[in-house]
Amino acid sequence: MIDLAFFQIVSGALFAIGLYGVLARRSAVLVLMSIELMLNAVNLNLIASAAFLDPSRFTGLIIAIFVITVAAAEVGLALAIVLRIFRNRATVNLDEIDLMKG
């Protein structure tokens, strides 16, 4: 039987990849994709922990369902904002969107 730690390490690796994407990418859409990767890593960790540690109750599974719901809401809203920025400034390059820079 596969140990819980293997699933957790895979989820940690996915989260680290997403973290790199958020920090290093310049296109807003790519940053959003990396955020999706990070949310998936969190979900994987939640579900693995729920399946291994608490099989008789569903707390982890249900929180994972809520995470998926919030991720769907987040991606819809964030892409609307990206579209609006693109229409106003004709770019999705995050380094050029510095209106509030001091």
Added chain:
Amino acid sequence: MTWFFFFLISAMALGGGLGVVAARNVVHSALFLLLSLLAVAGLYVLLLTEFLALVQIFIYGGAIIIVLLFAIMLTRSREFPRITDNAQWPLAAVAALLFFGLLTFAFLVNRPEADERSRVAFTDLGRSLFTDWALPFEIASIVLLIALVGAIVIARDDGRRG
């Protein structure tokens, strides 16, 4: 056999993730993201939580990837080829590696006692969702409604606003 599938699917998930952050072409990144999300659904199947795997495929594989592809098409411009990584990418790589090391250390040091895994029945999950978790469920619906209305208001054309 389970080990074989575990390593195969994990490699697909991590390879897809690396593809997302390394691909030069944005559409390729979206397709790599799809691969990674489907592989994570496979991991859910290995964890005997088929319902979550279904939800993952429907919502991520269907809805979110489509919306992301729409956004890529709508924001496509001549500058896309030259939008790559910014200058801080080595720092980002160091930060990500350090974070991964920290997480791995924490997971390996703190290993709780695991119960025997058992299949989660659809019906029990649904009953729990609509009884014990009914209030959070309704709040989640309101969050979705507000987010979608807000998305429409933000993305709407200026000229048609009253």
